[in-house]
Amino acid sequence: MMNGVMIRRITAKDIPQVIEIQESIIKNKVSKAWVQSIEAHLKKQDVVGFVYLRESQVIGHIIGEMKGPGFGLDQSGWIVVVGVDPSCMGEGIGQALAKNLFEYFKKKGVQDIYTAVRWDAVDMLSFFKSIGFNRSEFINLGKHLE
Numbered sequence: 001m002m003n004g005v006m007i008r009r010i011t012a013k014d015i016p017q018v019i020e021i022q023e024s025i026i027k028n029k030v031s032k033a034w035v036q037s038i039e040a041h042l043k044k045q046d047v048v049g050f051v052y053l054r055e056s057q058v059i060g061h062i063i064g065e066m067k068g069p070g071f072g073l074d075q076s077g078w079i080v081v082v083g084v085d086p087s088c089m090g091e092g093i094g095q096a097l098a099k100n101l102f103e104y105f106k107k108k109g110v111q112d113i114y115t116a117v118r119w120d121a122v123d124m125l126s127f128f129k130s131i132g133f134n135r136s137e138f139i140n141l142g143k144h145l146e
Contacts, residue, residue, distance in 0.1 A: 007100050010049035010061060012042060017058035018051075021083045041065065041080055050100045052084075052093045060084040062097040066110055071138065077105040079115035082127075098131045116140055 015038060022030050041047050041063055052060035062082040068075035079101070084093045105113060114136055117124045
């Protein structure tokens with residue numbers, strides 16, 4: 001641990017702090033379904049996540065998943081969730097977490113990494129641009145069922 005800072009693999013014990021961060025970002029409680037989704041992802045074999053700790057406190061997290069084949073790709077990496085405590089945003093924590101995830105994907109032979117962001121989430125779009133993301137060859141389609 002350098003200067004009280006460390007990045008390590010995420011564990012189920014980190015989920016309460018991940019929830020805390022997410023709730024502080026959205027300024028609301030997360031849904032039970034969101035928590036269950038995170039718990040389910042962490043149990044999958046092709047999922048990896050990292051947490052950024054400062055003085056043993058989780059202040060950032062990222063979870064990625066390898067998929068393949070699908071969508072015309074043999075193998076791809078997907079960022080499922082990323083979050084940084086709002087009081088620590090702008091310090092490079094998200095970038096450090098992404099770097100760890102990218103290195104992991106690269107070691108596993110993944111070359112293409114994707115994510116989905118709401119078109120009006122300017123802060124998230126800016127973050128992903130800062131770590132090298134651009135528009136992909138995919139078009140995100142959606143349909144709402146009544």
